[in-house]
Amino acid sequence: MRATPAIVLTALLGWSPAAADDLSDIRSVRTLAAEAGAVIRLQAQHSVTETYARTMKQEARKQLAQEAQDAKAPQLRKIAGQAISALDDNRASALAGIVQQLFRMEGPHGRAD
Amino acid sequence: MGGLIEITLGIMTAVGGFVDISELVFAAQAGSRFGFALIWVFAFSTIGIGCYGEMSGRIAAIAKQPVFNLMRQRLGLRLGLVTLVASSIVNTITCAAEIGGTALVLHLLTGWPYALLAVLSTLVLMAIIWLTPFKWIERSFGLLGLAMICFAVATVKLAPNWGAVAFGFVPQIPTALPAKDLVVFAYFAVAIVSAVMFPYETYFYSSGGIEENWKPKDLKTNRLTTSVGFGLGSLLAICIMINAAILFRPLHIDPQLPGTAALEVAIPFGKAGLLLALFGMLFAISGAAVETGLSTAYSIAQFFGWEWGRYKRPHEAPRFTFAWVTTFVIALALVLTGIDPLQLVEWSIVFSVVLLPLTYLPLLLIGNDRKYMGEYVNGRLSNGIGWFFYAVLLVAALAALPLYFITSGGQT
Numbered sequence: 001m002r003a004t005p006a007i008v009l010t011a012l013l014g015w016s017p018a019a020a021d022d023l024s025d026i027r028s029v030r031t032l033a034a035e036a037g038a039v040i041r042l043q044a045q046h047s048v049t050e051t052y053a054r055t056m057k058q059e060a061r062k063q064l065a066q067e068a069q070d071a072k073a074p075q076l077r078k079i080a081g082q083a084i085s086a087l088d089d090n091r092a093s094a095l096a097g098i099v100q101q102l103f104r105m106e107g108p109h110g111r112a113d
Numbered sequence: 114m115g116g117l118i119e120i121t122l123g124i125m126t127a128v129g130g131f132v133d134i135s136e137l138v139f140a141a142q143a144g145s146r147f148g149f150a151l152i153w154v155f156a157f158s159t160i161g162i163g164c165y166g167e168m169s170g171r172i173a174a175i176a177k178q179p180v181f182n183l184m185r186q187r188l189g190l191r192l193g194l195v196t197l198v199a200s201s202i203v204n205t206i207t208c209a210a211e212i213g214g215t216a217l218v219l220h221l222l223t224g225w226p227y228a229l230l231a232v233l234s235t236l237v238l239m240a241i242i243w244l245t246p247f248k249w250i251e252r253s254f255g256l257l258g259l260a261m262i263c264f265a266v267a268t269v270k271l272a273p274n275w276g277a278v279a280f281g282f283v284p285q286i287p288t289a290l291p292a293k294d295l296v297v298f299a300y301f302a303v304a305i306v307s308a309v310m311f312p313y314e315t316y317f318y319s320s321g322g323i324e325e326n327w328k329p330k331d332l333k334t335n336r337l338t339t340s341v342g343f344g345l346g347s348l349l350a351i352c353i354m355i356n357a358a359i360l361f362r363p364l365h366i367d368p369q370l371p372g373t374a375a376l377e378v379a380i381p382f383g384k385a386g387l388l389l390a391l392f393g394m395l396f397a398i399s400g401a402a403v404e405t406g407l408s409t410a411y412s413i414a415q416f417f418g419w420e421w422g423r424y425k426r427p428h429e430a431p432r433f434t435f436a437w438v439t440t441f442v443i444a445l446a447l448v449l450t451g452i453d454p455l456q457l458v459e460w461s462i463v464f465s466v467v468l469l470p471l472t473y474l475p476l477l478l479i480g481n482d483r484k485y486m487g488e489y490v491n492g493r494l495s496n497g498i499g500w501f502f503y504a505v506l507l508v509a510a511l512a513a514l515p516l517y518f519i520t521s522g523g524q525t
Contacts, residue, residue: 024524034366051224
C-alpha cells in the first residue's frame with residue numbers, strides 16, 4: 001500500500017485536460033442520476049419528507065439540465081436528457097440503469113475498489 | 114464542580130462546532146470515492162489543529178495576544194498586510210459558503226425559496242451576533258450542533274467492518290488505484306487537511322480566549338478542549354466518511370447535492386433521522402457562518418489595533434462592528450449571485466491551504482518566545498508536532514492549486 005512520488009509525478013505529467021473535462025462531465029451526470037434515484041427510492045419507502053424529496057429532485061433536475069446543455073459529448077447530453085425524463089417520471093430503476101451505463105463509460109478512469 | 118461543568122461545556126461546544134460545510138462535503142465525497150482510505154488524513158490533521166489550537170489558546174491566556182496582532186509583529190507590516198487581505202477574502206468566501214449551506218438546509222426543511230432563506234438566515238445570524246454575548250453565541254451553536262452525533266449513531270447502526278475502519282487510521286496511499294485517481298486522492302488529502310485546519314478556526318478560538326479573559330488557570334480547559342473536543346469532533350467527520358463509504362459508494366453516488374449527506378441518517382433511521390441530521394447540519398453550518406464572519410472582523414481589528422470584541426457593545430467598537438456587518442453583507446451578495454455553495458466551499462478550501470503557513474508561523478514563533486510566554490513556552494512535544502505540521506502545510510500549500518486545476522476540483 002505504498003506509492004512512490006514517481007507514480008504521482010507520472011500521473012501529473014500524463015494528464016490530458018480534455019479527457020479530464022469529459023470524465024468530469026460523466027461523473028457529474030452519473031452521481032446526479034444516482035442521487036436522484038436514491039431520493040426516489042427513499043420517498044417511495046416514506047423514509048424522507050415530501051419537502052426534502054421535492055427540493056432534492058428539483059436541484060438534481062436543475063443540475064442535470066445544465067449538464068445536458070453544457071456537456072461536450074453529444075452522447076452524454078442525450079443521456080443527461082434521459083436521466084431528466086426518468087427523474088420526472090420517478091423511475092428509479094431507469095436512473096439506476098443510466099448510472100451503470102455511465103459508470104462503465106468512465107472506463108479506465110473509474111474508481112478501483 | 115463549576116470547573117468541571119465549564120470543561121464539559123467547552124468540550125461539547127468544540128465537538129458540536131467542529132464540523133462545518135467543508136468537512137461535511139469533503140468527508141462524504143472522500144468516503145464515497147475512496148472508502149476508508151482517507152480516514153487517516155482526518156485523524157492526522159486533527160493532531161495538527163489540536164496542536165495549533167492549544168498553542169493559540171495558551172498564547173491568548175498568557176501573552177494576551179490574538180493571532181493577527183502577532184502576525185503584524187512577526188511577519189512585518191507588508192507580509193502581514195498581504196496575509197490579512199488574503200485571509201479576509203478567504204474568510205468572506207467561506208462565510209458565503211456557510212450562509213449558502215444554511216439556506217440550502219432550510220430550503221430542504223421548508224421548501225421556501227433559497228434566495229429568500231439566504232437573506233433571512235443572514236439577518237437572523239447578524240441579529241444574534243448583535244444581541245448575544247460571545248459565550249452564548251459560541252455555546253448555543255456548538256451545543257445545538259451536537260445533533261450531528263446522529264451521524265455517529267448511524268455509523269454504529271450500519272455496522273461497518275471495524276477492522277477495515279481501524280486500518281483506515283493507518284497512513285496509506287492505495288496504489289491499486291489507477292495513477293490518475295491517485296492524483297484525485299492527493300487532492301482530497303490536501304482538501305481534508307485544509308478543511309480541518311481552516312485558519313478561521315484559530316482566529317476565532319484565540320480571539321474567544323481573549324474575549325473570555327482566559328488566565329493560566331484556564332489552560333487545562335484549553336488543553337482538553339483542543340484535544341478531547343477537537344478529537345471527538347473529528348470522529349464525527351470520520352463517521353460521515355464511513356457512512357458515505359457504506360451507503361453511497363455501492364450506489365455510485367459522489368455527493369454533489371449538499372442535502373445528500375443527510376441521507377446517511379435517513380437510510381437507517383427514516384424521517385426522524387433525516388430531520389435530526391438536517392437540524393444538526395443547520396446549526397453546525399450556521400455556527401460556522403458566525404465564526405467566519407466574526408473572524409474576519411477580529412483579524413482586521415486586531416491588525417490595525419482597533420477596539421474589538423463581542424464583550425463590548427456594538428457602538429463601543431464601531432469599526433469592528435462595521436467589519437463583521439460588511440463581511441456578512443458581502444458574503445450574502447456572493448450567495449445571491451447564484452454561485453453554487455459547493456463551488457464556494459472548494460475555493461475557500463484551496464485558498465485556505467495556501468494561507469495556512471502564514472497563519473501558523475507567528476504562533477510557533479511566539480509560542481517559543483520566553484519573553485512573552487515565560488514558563489508556559491512551548492514544550493518539546495508541542496514544538497516537534499508544530500514544526501512537523503508546519504512542514505506538511507508548506508507542502509500542502511504548494512500542491513493545492515496545481516491539484517485543484519489538474520483534477521477539476523476532484524471531479525475527474
